[in-house]
Amino acid sequence: MAKTIQAIRGMNDCAPTESPLWQWIEAQVRQVLASYSYSEVRMPLVENTALFTRAIGEVTDVVSKEMYTFWDNEEQLTLRPEGTAGCVRAAIEHGWIYNNEQRLWYMGPMFRHERPQKGRYRQFHQAGVEVFGIANPEIDAELIILTARLWKMLGIEKHVSLQLNSIGSLEARANYRTALVAFLQNHQGLMSEEEKERLVKNPLRILDTKNPELQKVLDDAPKLLDYLDDESREHFAQLCSLLDAIGIQYEINSKLVRGLDYYNKTVFEWVTTALGAQGTVCGGGRYDGLVEQLGGHASPGIGFAMGLERLVLLVQEVNQNIPVERAVDIYLVYQGEGTTLAAFQLAEKVRSALPHLRVMLHASSGSFKKQFKRADKSGAALALVLGESEVQNNQVVVKHLHGGVDQQVVDATQVIDYIQAQF
Ligand code: HAM
Numbered sequence: 001m002a003k004t005i006q007a008i009r010g011m012n013d014c015a016p017t018e019s020p021l022w023q024w025i026e027a028q029v030r031q032v033l034a035s036y037s038y039s040e041v042r043m044p045l046v047e048n049t050a051l052f053t054r055a056i057g058e059v060t061d062v063v064s065k066e067m068y069t070f071w072d073n074e075e076q077l078t079l080r081p082e083g084t085a086g087c088v089r090a091a092i093e094h095g096w097i098y099n100n101e102q103r104l105w106y107m108g109p110m111f112r113h114e115r116p117q118k119g120r121y122r123q124f125h126q127a128g129v130e131v132f133g134i135a136n137p138e139i140d141a142e143l144i145i146l147t148a149r150l151w152k153m154l155g156i157e158k159h160v161s162l163q164l165n166s167i168g169s170l171e172a173r174a175n176y177r178t179a180l181v182a183f184l185q186n187h188q189g190l191m192s193e194e195e196k197e198r199l200v201k202n203p204l205r206i207l208d209t210k211n212p213e214l215q216k217v218l219d220d221a222p223k224l225l226d227y228l229d230d231e232s233r234e235h236f237a238q239l240c241s242l243l244d245a246i247g248i249q250y251e252i253n254s255k256l257v258r259g260l261d262y263y264n265k266t267v268f269e270w271v272t273t274a275l276g277a278q279g280t281v282c283g284g285g286r287y288d289g290l291v292e293q294l295g296g297h298a299s300p301g302i303g304f305a306m307g308l309e310r311l312v313l314l315v316q317e318v319n320q321n322i323p324v325e326r327a328v329d330i331y332l333v334y335q336g337e338g339t340t341l342a343a344f345q346l347a348e349k350v351r352s353a354l355p356h357l358r359v360m361l362h363a364s365s366g367s368f369k370k371q372f373k374r375a376d377k378s379g380a381a382l383a384l385v386l387g388e389s390e391v392q393n394n395q396v397v398v399k400h401l402h403g404g405v406d407q408q409v410v411d412a413t414q415v416i417d418y419i420q421a422q423f
Helices: 019-035 049-058 061-065 082-093 137-154 170-185 193-201 203-208 214-220 230-246 306-316 337-354 368-378 390-394 412-422
Strands: 046-048 069-072 075-079 104-109 123-132 161-165 264-271 282-288 301-307 330-334 359-361 382-386 394-398 408-411
Touching: 019 104, 019 123, 019 137, 019 306, 046 082, 049 061, 049 075, 049 082, 082 104, 082 123, 082 301, 104 193, 123 137, 123 306, 137 230, 137 264, 137 282, 137 301, 137 306, 161 230, 170 193, 170 203, 193 203, 203 214, 230 264, 264 301, 282 306, 301 306, 330 337, 330 368, 337 359, 337 382, 337 390, 337 412, 368 382, 382 390, 382 412, 390 394, 394 412, 408 412
Parallel strands: 330 359, 330 382
Antiparallel strands: 046 075, 069 075, 104 123, 123 301, 161 264, 264 282, 282 301, 382 394, 394 408
8 A cells, every 4th residue: 555645743634523613613703703894804825924024023933933934936935824914915905904994804724833732733723803994992892892702602701811911102112121121131040041032032022931930030020011101001091991891801911912023002812721731712912003014004903813723622622512513414315227316306406495404315326224324324314215116106205314203205296395394
């Protein structure tokens, strides 16, 4: 036998048994976004590398270590590690933003060369939202309220909590950075080489450290919220009071800075303790400088993205009440002369009249016994049976595969009504 070829590490197949759950989750996402009047956009999976370097920031983990980058003749290209940069690029390129508010969403695969583990993959899927042209905290609140509604629809609302912070203006962050570096200089003895490097290149990321000793020290470090500019402070206060009024609970986490450089003011993450180390199911924030930074006319922006693999894992973990759709409702069993064509015709007639039902034609030969075994295994509720005598008499035998009702002989002209009454 020829040697088999395996999937790339960290890039997963979705099995036919798993796809119904994915489809159900994706349907909830689409439904909630439609009910807030957001519009779908679809962007390419590949963009110029420079787009991500400029948008996400050269010293971030994503850009410095995790991008799948290659040369296509003279152009350096990258598989998208996230959706915001491409969405902003598209919005500028097509003039979606100017004199216009836009509330957009996208869903699809993203690529990051990370070390795979539960909940962290090299190809993963995000559903993301980007809103352009609205500076008010109302839209920050709307995004959070929308996600909270989705958690309820997915039955995971008791297992996620909201972390909220404001990282202020560029200037406020620069002032804070100076204070943080001055504080951390005295604690370099506790730092790994990587953390020491971060202290120089991207010190705010040290706030995310997993190193327990450093975490303890950070409790006494200067707080970002104390360095906020007045406008950001007011924006954050308004957001918090809106969330309070609407009854959304949150924890203000002054160490939350997010791993991408484009953010300002509001940042947030929905986290769970049910998935181990990869507990962030959704993250986002405001990026009021990004459109201008990528060459557009200045326009405020805000968005978030959720990891669909993590949502699938969490729903599997905590929600036992997912409506499972049957893969097959009706199985067509047939044997004998003239029955193949009759079975095709009957299957097409049922599909035309009752398009919501899933109809499977046996399509491979075998005794009636073998065919019924398959029908049972398929999970179908009904088998429609055609033998030579049924075809000659223009009848269909209907067998109820889950018992309870005796087998019925139904006139072919009545069969649609009969089936309809069973579902
Ligand atoms: P992010 O925090 O890098 O933000 O990713 C958002 C979410 O994608 C994470 O919270 C996580 O659920 C999921 N995710 C990220 N990396 C992986 C991975 N390797 N495997 C599985 N899931 C993963 C962004 O991507 C921003 N573009 C979000 C945003 C949109 N901010 C403003 N607008």
